[in-house]
Amino acid sequence: MVGSIPIQAVLVAPGVKDRKVLEFKRGDALKDRDVASGLIRSVLASNPTQRSAFYVFDLAKVVDLFRSWRRALPGVRPCYAVKCNPDPSLLGALAALGAGFDCASRAEIEAVLSLGAGVVHPRRDIVYANPCKPEAHLEFAAEAGVTLATYDSEEEVAKVRRCHPGCELLLRIKGPDGGDARVDLGTKYGALAGEVVPLLRAAQRAGVPVAGVSFHVGSGAANLDVYRGAVEDARKVFDAATELGMPPLRVLDIGGGFVSGPKFEDAAAVINDALARHFGDLPCVEVIGEPGRYFAETAFTLAARVIGKRVRGEVREYWIDDGLYGSLNCVIMDHYVPTPRPLAGARPGERTYASTVFGPTCDSLDTVVRGYQLPEMSVGDWLVFDDMGAYTTGAGSNFNGFATSDIKIYVAYSS
Numbered sequence: 001m002v003g004s005i006p007i008q009a010v011l012v013a014p015g016v017k018d019r020k021v022l023e024f025k026r027g028d029a030l031k032d033r034d035v036a037s038g039l040i041r042s043v044l045a046s047n048p049t050q051r052s053a054f055y056v057f058d059l060a061k062v063v064d065l066f067r068s069w070r071r072a073l074p075g076v077r078p079c080y081a082v083k084c085n086p087d088p089s090l091l092g093a094l095a096a097l098g099a100g101f102d103c104a105s106r107a108e109i110e111a112v113l114s115l116g117a118g119v120v121h122p123r124r125d126i127v128y129a130n131p132c133k134p135e136a137h138l139e140f141a142a143e144a145g146v147t148l149a150t151y152d153s154e155e156e157v158a159k160v161r162r163c164h165p166g167c168e169l170l171l172r173i174k175g176p177d178g179g180d181a182r183v184d185l186g187t188k189y190g191a192l193a194g195e196v197v198p199l200l201r202a203a204q205r206a207g208v209p210v211a212g213v214s215f216h217v218g219s220g221a222a223n224l225d226v227y228r229g230a231v232e233d234a235r236k237v238f239d240a241a242t243e244l245g246m247p248p249l250r251v252l253d254i255g256g257g258f259v260s261g262p263k264f265e266d267a268a269a270v271i272n273d274a275l276a277r278h279f280g281d282l283p284c285v286e287v288i289g290e291p292g293r294y295f296a297e298t299a300f301t302l303a304a305r306v307i308g309k310r311v312r313g314e315v316r317e318y319w320i321d322d323g324l325y326g327s328l329n330c331v332i333m334d335h336y337v338p339t340p341r342p343l344a345g346a347r348p349g350e351r352t353y354a355s356t357v358f359g360p361t362c363d364s365l366d367t368v369v370r371g372y373q374l375p376e377m378s379v380g381d382w383l384v385f386d387d388m389g390a391y392t393t394g395a396g397s398n399f400n401g402f403a404t405s406d407i408k409i410y411v412a413y414s415s
């Protein structure tokens, strides 16, 4: 756990310490986007051969976000959802700050454990939060010593009993409707109210211990009242378990869905209130969360290079070297609304053109923006995409020979 000097701990963290960390003084750059532009310019200045799309990851952001989490939700341990962005330097920084991890597959468990035995403890620091797990992955979790996993079906109980008899379960319940999330997860996961008792009974019958309850209100939930309803529903499961004569549940996992900024403070207030109201009489319950987007989104900035241009009358068309099959897959998969800006900035009074920006592949679907106002740009110029840390690099493909994994990530620290 980190005391008053978290950045030192982060700089020597596994995943970070072997990387070159670019120090960057914010100076009088007050806006985050100016800091991001400054970071990108520093990368280019010190790496003149960098001629293709790259990311800058600002560790200072993660340190700040961790501090804000601690302040707003002091009773909730964040277990970072690895699928959101599995970059090892982000995982290492979060581990050094004291986070646990939500892993959903064998490879994610391996990525977290590879941070080192002294850093991550499989039993204490990992929740295997995929309600439906391949048997081989579950057997791996057993070998690796990961002992807490979610479920929402009777088949899963039988599978856990078969493949990982030492595992404890969190019953994943479906959050209330109406969260207006960017990505709704309730259409796929979570026990319905009427399924709770049968699922508790199934575990009881199978002799697989149930440790607690989890939910996920959806990624980027806009209506924060869903957290209130979900905490209330979770308490009903705790009571149902007691009525069935099961050992008292002791873990509440409030999932993810958080976005950084004022919305996070609002969500935290709702959650703290709901926890006091519905779990105030159960002070021993351990509360964890599974934030992904909250920690990753604003910490990564993408710089993509203009690799082609076509002028059609008043319209400008550009090709850049990342697109919808690459890390900008978030435009489709995560409803990211791109608002790229030229790294060079806009000169006052400079004319802009309705512009189309294409990705590099030969598919016409690979179009990043259309009818978007940009100043005149040239091949070799850079476009900056802010807030690109969540659900981007991890979900890109190799389509057409453009490998998302080729997009380099530079680690930086702004102060």
Ligand SMILES: *Cc1c(COP(=O)(O)O)cnc(C)c1O
Residues within 6 Å of the ligand: 081, 083, 084, 102, 129, 130, 185, 216, 218, 219, 220, 255, 256, 257, 258, 290, 291, 292, 293, 294
């Ligand atoms: C994706 C996911 C998360 C992270 O969600 P965010 O909205 O990014 O915070 C957490 N838990 C589970 C089970 C998930 O599937």
